[in-house]
Amino acid sequence: MSGRLEKLRVELEKIGAEAFITEKPENRLYLSGFSGSTGSVVVTADQAFLVTDFRYVEQAAEQAPDFVIVNNERKAVEAIANLLKEQRVSRLAFESSVSFQTYQDWSKAFADVELLPTNGLVEKIRMYKDEAEMVIIREAVRIAEAAFEHIQGYIRPGVREIDVAMELEFFMRKQGATGSAFDMIVASGPRGALPHGRATEKVIQAGEMVTMDFGAAFQGYNSDITRTVSVGEPHPKMREIYDVVLRAQLAGLQALQPGNTCKAADAATRDLITQAGYGDAYGHSAGHGLGLEVHELPHVSAASQFVLEPGMLVTMEPGIYITGLGGVRIEDDVLITADGHEVLNKTTKELLILPV
Ligand code: ZN
Ligand code: ZN
Numbered sequence: 219m220s221g222r223l224e225k226l227r228v229e230l231e232k233i234g235a236e237a238f239i240t241e242k243p244e245n246r247l248y249l250s251g252f253s254g255s256t257g258s259v260v261v262t263a264d265q266a267f268l269v270t271d272f273r274y275v276e277q278a279a280e281q282a283p284d285f286v287i288v289n290n291e292r293k294a295v296e297a298i299a300n301l302l303k304e305q306r307v308s309r310l311a312f313e314s315s316v317s318f319q320t321y322q323d324w325s326k327a328f329a330d331v332e333l334l335p336t337n338g339l340v341e342k343i344r345m346y347k348d349e350a351e352m353v354i355i356r357e358a359v360r361i362a363e364a365a366f367e368h369i370q371g372y373i374r375p376g377v378r379e380i381d382v383a384m385e386l387e388f389f390m391r392k393q394g395a396t397g398s399a400f401d402m403i404v405a406s407g408p409r410g411a412l413p414h415g416r417a418t419e420k421v422i423q424a425g426e427m428v429t430m431d432f433g434a435a436f437q438g439y440n441s442d443i444t445r446t447v448s449v450g451e452p453h454p455k456m457r458e459i460y461d462v463v464l465r466a467q468l469a470g471l472q473a474l475q476p477g478n479t480c481k482a483a484d485a486a487t488r489d490l491i492t493q494a495g496y497g498d499a500y501g502h503s504a505g506h507g508l509g510l511e512v513h514e515l516p517h518v519s520a521a522s523q524f525v526l527e528p529g530m531l532v533t534m535e536p537g538i539y540i541t542g543l544g545g546v547r548i549e550d551d552v553l554i555t556a557d558g559h560e561v562l563n564k565t566t567k568e569l570l571i572l573p574v
Pocket of ligand 1: 442443
C-alpha cells in the first residue's frame with residue numbers, strides 16, 4: 219500500500235495540504251488495506267493513521283501494517299481532532315463527497331484547521347490498477363464467467379428472470395464471491411428494452427432474448443459483464459440488432475488504446491450504431507472505469523475528458539434498445555496495456571441460441 223500513499227502525498231503537496239482524511243470505504247481500503255466497515259484514514263507527509271473503534275483494532279493492525287492504529291475510546295471525531303493537534307496539521311484536505319453533517323461536525327471539532335475540499339484525489343490514483351489489484355479483478359471476472367457458463371444450462375422457457383438472477387448469484391457465491399457486484403439485470407423479451415431492467419417475476423418465453431448484466435464482488439473489487447442470449451430462434455430484427463451491437467462493441471474495443479481518448483472510444487461505438495440506423499436507440503455511454511467501485515473513473519462517454527493510459531480498467535458496453543421489441547447489450551472488462559488492451563473476458567460474444 220505504501221506506493222499508493224506516496225502518490226497521494228504528491229497530490230497533497232500540489233494543493234498545499236499537510237494531511238488528508240477519508241472515511242469512504244473504497245478509499246479507506248485502497249490506502250490502508252483495512253476492510254472493516256468504520257474507520258477514518260488520516261495521511262500526513264510522513265505518517266498514516268487509521269482511527270477505528272475497539273471492534274476493529276485487531277483486524278486493523280493485521281490488515282493495515284503501514285498504519286498507526288488509533289483506538290477511539292469515545293467519539294471518533296474527538297480522536298481525530300486530538301490526532302490533528304498532535305501532528306500539528308493546519309491544512310487538512312477532505313473529500314467534497316462527505317455528507318453535510320460530517321462537514322459540520324468536522325468544522326466544529328477541527329476549529330483551528332483549515333478544511334480544503336478535494337474531488338477525486340484518490341479516485342484518480344485508483345484509475346491505474348497495480349498487479350495485486352489485477353490478480354483480484356481477474357478472479358472476479360473468472361467467477362462471473364463461470365456463472366454465465368453455468369446459467370446457459372439453466373435458462374429455458376418457463377423460468378423467471380429472478381430465478382436466473384438468484385441462480386447466478388448463488389453460483390458466484392459458491393465460487394468464492396462475497397456477493398453480486400450490483401443489483402443484477404436480467405431482462406427478457408420486451409423488457410430487454412430497459413437498459414437497467416432489474417430481474418422481475420416475468421417468465422421467460424421461447425423466442426425471447428435475455429440480457430444479463432451482472433458481476434462478482436470479490437475481495438472488495440468487482441467484475442461487470444453483460445451477455446444477451448436467445449432462448450430458441452430469435453425474431454429476425456433482434457438478430458440484426460445483435461449483429462450491430464457486436465460490431466459496435468468490437469469497434470469500441472479497437473479504440474481502447476493508450477493515447478486514445480475515452481471520448482473517441484465512445485464515438486467508435488456510437489458512429490457504428492448511428493450508421494446502422496439505431497443511433498436513437500443507444501442512449502447511454504459506452505463504458506466506465508471499474509475496480510473497487512462498479513462505476514469509477516475514467517468515464518468512457520461522449521463528455522469524458524480522460525485519455526486512456528496503461529493500467530486503466532474500463533468496460534466496453536454498447537447496446538440497442540427498441541421499445542416493445544427488446545434489447546441487446548454486450549459488455550467486457552478491458553485493461554489498457556502499453557501496446558493496446560487486454561480483454562479480460564473469455565466468454566464468446568457470438569449469439570448463443572439456447573435450446574427450448
Ligand atoms: Zn454491466
Ligand atoms: Zn458496466
